[in-house]
Amino acid sequence: MDPISKERPISERPHVVIIGAGFGGLEAAKVFGNKPVSVTLIDKNNHHLFQPLLYQVATAGLTPADIAIPIRFILRQRKNIRVLMGEVLKVDLLRRRVVLVDQEIAYDYLIVAAGATHTYFGNSGWANVAPGLKTISEAIEIRRRVLTAFETAERCANDDRRQGILTFAIVGGGATGVELAGAIAELARVGLASDFRKIDPRQARVLLLEAGPRLLPSMSEGLSSKAMESLQRLGVEVLLNNPVSEIADDHVVAGGRELSVRTVIWSAGIRGSSLGATLGTPLDKSGKIIVNDDLSVPGHPEAFVVGDLASITQTSGKPVPGLAPAAIQEGRHASRNVLRMLKGEATKPFRYVDKGSLATIGRSKAVAEVGRFGFSGFPAWFVWLATHIFFLIGFRNRFFVLLQWAWAYATYHSYSRLITYPWASWTPDLPDKQLPQFPGCPCEKGIPPSSCNPVAPQDHGSDH
Secondary structure, three states: OOOHHHHHOOOOOOEEEEOOHHHHHHHHHHHHOOOOOOOEEEEOOEEEHHHHHHHHEEEEEEEEHHEEHHHHHHHHOOOOEEEEEEOEEEEEEOOOOOEEEOEEEHHHHHHOOOEEEEOOOOHHHHHHHOOOOHHHHHHEEEEHHHHHOOOOOOOHOOHHHHHHHOOEEEOOHHHHHHHHHHHHHHHHHOOOOOOOOOOOHHHHHHEEEEOOOOOOOOOHHHHHHHHHHHHHHHHHHOEEEEEEEEEOOOOOOOOEEEEEEEEEEOOEEEEOOHHHHHOOOEEEEEEEEOOOOOOEOOOEEEEEEHHEEOOOEOOOOOEEEOOHHHHHHHHHHHHHHHHHHHHHOOOOOOOOOOOOOOEEEEOOOOOEEEEEEEEEHHHHHHHHHHHHHHHHOOOHHHHHHHHHHHHHHHHHOOOOOOOOOOOOOOOOOOOOOOOOOOOOOOOOOOOOHHHHHHOHHOOOOOOO
């Protein structure tokens, strides 16, 4: 028995630590269920999130509970797996320790599935103005900004400023950007069309800003064109070859032009989690850990990296994409390699099986690419729907998501259009609803902003 094993108070079995309960980390844990190992799964959240549907929460199509499920519930039957809610600060590969805020955890084997985060390409100041979409909190914040824009416009008496308030810009023409643009356009033109009295939500502008020459660069040019045509039919203004150089509270500069925009959403790039840099091993240009072909860390065969934080190249020379199916395959493979090592066997190289790519555009259109085959329209949307229902965890999630989609498809209505705010302590002598600051005041010229700002507590309830 090695020295680390003697230090473990819970079990004498080999100890495996998994960091992150996304697709890769969760699947890695499942493989170890009821196997002769002791597993500790660490995540800073208590839930597993189905990220591919996060945009639907951000656009009021689904609720957070529809696409998330408690980690402990998922793993409740696997008695050898312990779940810890905590944030890992660093990994000490030499000492085989995972360092949290308040403790260190020793391991015999390690699987890092910490995922990725946004990158603003050196413009970190844009983060507050243009939130990305990786977490439930970010989805709720985007939903708040989108819905609040319509509410603010309803109170605005200035036509020019109202149009700026009702202009939404999505930066980045990948799958997330395409899906967000289509969903916001459909929300404005259909879902909210009859709900307001002063404004016509159908007049809202949705801009999709892409620095490159086409949308969905990972798909074929034909499908990229189909996606662009579908978005344009929904009223989305697609601006290609328009790199963003400035984002402010009331405008965006793209392709050298200043556009009046008050709601900006970022979907232009991702970078590996900052935890990757603490391992002290080589990173690629996106901050991902360069791993061996068996997903192990160079020089540390007991440590593996999976999911969006892993940088690995396929035999074709192309990188393994940062998609849920890839993370699932990597998580399972890393765990099986650990089990092989415990048996004294050699590890096996990872071989990615491409399950295809999907992107939805509105309520009944999508583009799909599986191997050399590509298709679009309703058939692709149906495949998208079936695939996402299949990968959702838990009967409840599948049932309620399918029910809500069926209702929305038949009626164009959604009951998830809630504007919520971060909690703030009660302050005497102020209204109960202390609305947070919304970028840009829609006031008429000559009226002091403090007297009509829709987020000023002392004037809550005023009628512009």
